[in-house]
Amino acid sequence: MADPRGPAPAARGNIAIVGAGPAGLAAAEVLSEAGVAVTVLDRMPSPARKLLMAGRGGLNLTHTEPFETFLSRYGAARARLEPAIRAFPPEALRAWCEALGQPTYAGTSGRVFPTAMKAAPLLRAWLARLAARGVTLLNRHAWTGWSADGALCFDRPGGTPIHLAPDAALLALGGASWPRLGSDAAWVPLLAARGVALAPFVPANCGVLIPWTAHLRDRFAGSPLKRIALTFNGRTVRGEAVITAGGLEGGVVYALSAAIRDRVAAEGSATVTLDLRPDMPVEEVVRRLATARRGQSLSNHLRRNLSLPPAAIALLHEGEGPPEAAVKALPLRVTGVSGLDRAISSAGGLRWEELDDDFALRRLPTLFVAGEMLDWEAPTGGHLLTACIATGRAAGQGMLRRLGAAGAP
Ligand SMILES: Cc1cc2nc3c(=O)[nH]c(=O)nc-3n(C[C@H](O)[C@H](O)[C@H](O)COP(=O)(O)OP(=O)(O)OC[C@H]3O[C@@H](n4cnc5c(N)ncnc54)[C@H](O)[C@@H]3O)c2cc1C
Incomplete structure (x- = not known):
């Protein structure tokens, strides 16, 4: 049936999107769908390197937890992110992924992954769809600021x-973690010079620093700790961690890392409590360890009766009290968090009061912003990618409204 509005318009408007990560590509999708001419520029030789890196862990796209719980993960930024996420909630993200030929599944934890468990096929299909809609992608174009007449300037190596x-531009330049993947936060002074308020970037979803003894560091760095529980400030998370030369990394640590980071910043250190057998009640641990040792070393006794691996037994010897008493509650003193170069994500960035509800900068109304460069943080669990894609789409729709283009909601 003929569209009563007439044929689809030829490319209208003229939009530059700087940053070819999930947020920038999501905006390009919304805009190109409405017939807007879009050029995406990125400083790296190829797009979405961080998304591809996330794919190494299976690409946790989103989560099936109740929507209210999902939204609560964004803490103080929830109110500003909520409209964008409601407009593109986890089910919509899964349907979008499926439409790109990448079905998803939810693991027992509720985390949602593409069945392929990697990002490359999804990214390939996404880029092909954008190219088919006429989106131009220019790699190796680094945004360096504005010319005297207000144009956006890009350096091209060589x-x-x-x-x-x-007509309008979107900055989707990412946060400040893993800078070698492209998002190096070099834009911070450019916007600060224009009077835009920014919260300093700090690591999020990061490892913690614990001053191990040389024995533990040399013998057990790299050892996994499976089926453990970590508690901080009354919150307990079950899962896995890895002993590193400098401390601990992994799921249970990332989940608590924001609260630990803030405590260390305020007080210089924080004490976390490790339960090495969360599935076994303390009475059972006591009963098993009460059996006669019959000449066995303490380490052997712990290993045989509690099935603890050598790394866990070595950890028990790090504490000050008797090792057997610490199986269910080993206190560990955290003296810092790992740096931005290894953090999964960053907290901080462009402050929300700088933005209107269309994700446009109040001071520079033809400039829009989306993704991790905004001041929010969330745990791993797909909440990062969901919000990046949702804000990218919301900014795209904001740009459509600004252009007065057909297709704007
Ligand atoms: C190891 C790892 C695993 C992760 N796993 C997950 C996961 O499983 N689930 C999840 O939800 N999240 C995960 N994340 C986080 C997620 O990948 C990011 O939150 C998301 O990619 C951010 O999207 P973005 O579009 O805002 O920014 P980015 O993906 O960082 O993209 C920003 C783009 O802007 C470009 N750019 C920056 N500055 C300039 C400039 N001056 N000029 C031109 N281009 C520029 C960069 O090159 C980059 O391509 C993971 C991150 C890491 C590092």
């Missing part, structure tokens, strides 16, 4: 810089 003066 080429001459270019200037672009689009």
Whole structure:
């Protein structure tokens, strides 16, 4: 049936999106779908490197937990993120993924992954769809600020810089973790010089630093700790961790890392409590360890009666009290968190009061912003990618409204 509005418009408007991560690509999708001419520029030789890195862990796209719980994960930023996430909730993200030929499944924890358990096929299909809609992708174009007449300036290694003066532009430049994947936060002084308020970037979903003895560090760095529980400030998380030379990394640590980071910043250190046998009641641990040792070393006694691996037994010897008493509650003193270069994500970034509800900067109304460069944080569990894609889409829709383009909600 003919569209009563007439044929689809030829490319209208002229939009530059800087940053080809999930947020930028999501905006490009919304805009190109409405017939807007979109150019996506990225400083790296290829797009979405962080998304591809996330794919190494299976690509946790989103979560099936109740929507209210899902939204609560965004803490103080929830109110500003909620409209964007309601407009593109976890089920919509799963349907979108499926439409790109990548069905998803939910693990027992509720975390949602593409069945392929990697990002490359999804990214390939996504880029192909964008290309088919006429989106131009320019790699190796680093945004470096504005020219005297207000154009956006891009450096091209080995080429001459270019200037672009689009009708509107989106910055989707990412946070500050894993800078070698592209999001190096070099844009921070550019926006700060324009008076835009920014919260300093700090690591999120990161490892913690614990001053191990040389014995533990040398013998057990790299050892996994499976089926453990970690408690901080009354919150207990079950899962896995890995002993590193500098402390602990892994799921249970990341989940508590924001609260630990803030406590260390305020008080210089924080004490976490490790339960090495969370599935066994303390009475059972006591009963098993009360059996006669019959000449066995304490380590052997712990190993045989509690099935503890050598790394867990070595950890028990790190404490000050008797090792057997610490199986269910080993206190560990955290003196810091690992740096941004290894953190899964970052907290901090462009402050929300700088943005209107369309994700446009109040001071620079033709400039929009989305993704991890905004001031929010969330645990791993797919909440990061969901919010990046949702804010990218919301910013795209905000740009459509600004352009007055057909297709704007
Ligand atoms: C190891 C690892 C595993 C992860 N796993 C998961 C996971 O399983 N689930 C999850 O939800 N999240 C995960 N994340 C986090 C998730 O990948 C990020 O939150 C998400 O990629 C951020 O999207 P973004 O589009 O805002 O920014 P980015 O993906 O960082 O993209 C920003 C883009 O902007 C470009 N750029 C930056 N500055 C400039 C400039 N000046 N000029 C031009 N281009 C520029 C960069 O090159 C980059 O391509 C993981 C992250 C890491 C590091």
